[in-house]
Amino acid sequence: MRGVTGPMPGGGNVRNGTSRKTVLSQVGPVQIEVPRDRAGSFAPQIMPKHARRVEGFTETIVSLYAKGLTTGEIQAHLAEVYDVEVSRDLVSRATAQITADMTAWRTRPLDRVYAVLLIDCIYIKIRDGAVADKPVYIAVGISLEGDRDVLGMWVGTGGEGAKQWMAWLTELKNRGVQDVLIACCDGLKGLPDSINGVWPQTDVQLCVVHLVRTSLRYAAKQHWGTIAKQLREVYTAKTPDEAEQRFALFEAEWGDRYPAVVDTWRRSWEHVIVFLRFPAPIRRTVYTTNMIESLNSRFRQATRRRGHFPDDDAALKVLYLVIRNPIKNRPNITGKTPAWKQAINSLASYYGDRITDR
Known part of the structure; x- marks a missing residue:
């Protein structure tokens, strides 16, 4: 000593x-x-x-x-x-x-209604026979009071389908979540359908930022800047009709050269334009899962030096400690959502008694 x-x-x-x-x-x-x-x-x-x-x-x-x-x-x-x-x-x-x-913590009771549910994932090296990158899925909820919190955390294999997602989302429902107004995710296989299987009234919004990144994989690098700029004009349109018109122009210019880009957006269109029906405060909250990025950044800091974890539980313990210990004067996933009073008033005018009768 x-x-x-x-x-x-x-x-x-x-x-x-x-x-x-x-x-x-x-x-x-x-x-x-x-x-x-x-x-x-x-x-x-x-x-x-x-x-x-x-x-x-x-x-x-x-x-x-x-x-x-x-x-x-x-x-x-x-x-x-x-x-x-x-x-x-x-x-x-x-x-x-x-x-x-x-x-x-993982079995604690949750609120009955959440205004927004965000689902994203981070890859961590975990030994499962051999060391491999395994996805850890994070579900973040924004309550009707505007409080953000991590609701669930699961280790997957990367090959999850509707059945697995249904089990994880049902877990949230069994812990008390009876309704979700808007769910934002990045189009993970089986996830949008599973969300509506558990909460039939939920509007599913695909993460626009992830969709743009996926689109650029199908395009030559010299066209990335132009394509990203034109797609931004689509998802920042004032109305769904205006977005449709702008995307028609995009399709006319790029459809023959990059049909996979156009198909990616057409297949997801109904889940892309959900947020366009709302005013700006809600759009900023639900159009992308990037709100979780500050949390993912801290996850990477805590897991990088470990190299890899011996099993799933060892990895989850470290991530849990990161969530449990927010950093003062730094962006954290837990806490109040900015400008929430304006956002919840707009949500109340659209979703009505799903908010007022809670």
Whole structure:
């Protein structure tokens, strides 16, 4: 343990070995080595003299785990900074309580109605026989009061279809979500149909930004700027009719050269123009899932240094800790939605008693 030493009356003070001491922490007994000095003036700063319990020990371990440190790295850090020798098993026990907390969080009751449901995913390296990139799907809800929160989190294989999505969305419904006004997603296979299978009245809006990115994959790079600009004119139109007219011009110019781009938008058209019926405040909230990007950025920071995770639960624990610990004075996925009073008034005029009779 680090401390402060003082001079001897007749000369300098020096260290004189260590004393072994067992103290209690939230994860059980911990054995530490306390340095001695000849003057007897050493004053430990982390573990005071005569104290038998370490306060905040588990919180320190959990904080390091949330930042992406492995069990071995946490063990080395505690030894280097605090001169505390702990076993990997003890660190594992400290992080094991996260699993119980996460399970309670993943099964907590939810609101009956959400104005907006956003679904996106991030890819994380997880060992499943071999190390592979596996998608972790995140569902973020905006309540009728404008509060944003992560409602669900699931690890997939990348080959999810309607059946799997139906199971995950039904999980949200069983936790209390009886209605969703608008759901925004990126067109994941089977997802739009599954959303309406669980909540038949929900308007499904495909993420326009994802759709543009998909379109550019079918076009030569030298045309990306022009195509992106013209598609922006489509999805920023004032009305659905105006959007249709602008897309007809786009199709006339690019349809013969890039038919796959036109087909991508035509197949998704009914789910592309949903947000055009609303005023600007709602459009900014529901036309893209990019609201989740600040969260994904923190996910990447926490998972990048790990290289890969040994299993799904290990990955979910780190992501859960990121969600649980928002950063002050930084954009976070949890919190209030800007200009929400104007948005909810517009939603109320359109959805009527689905909002007022909650």
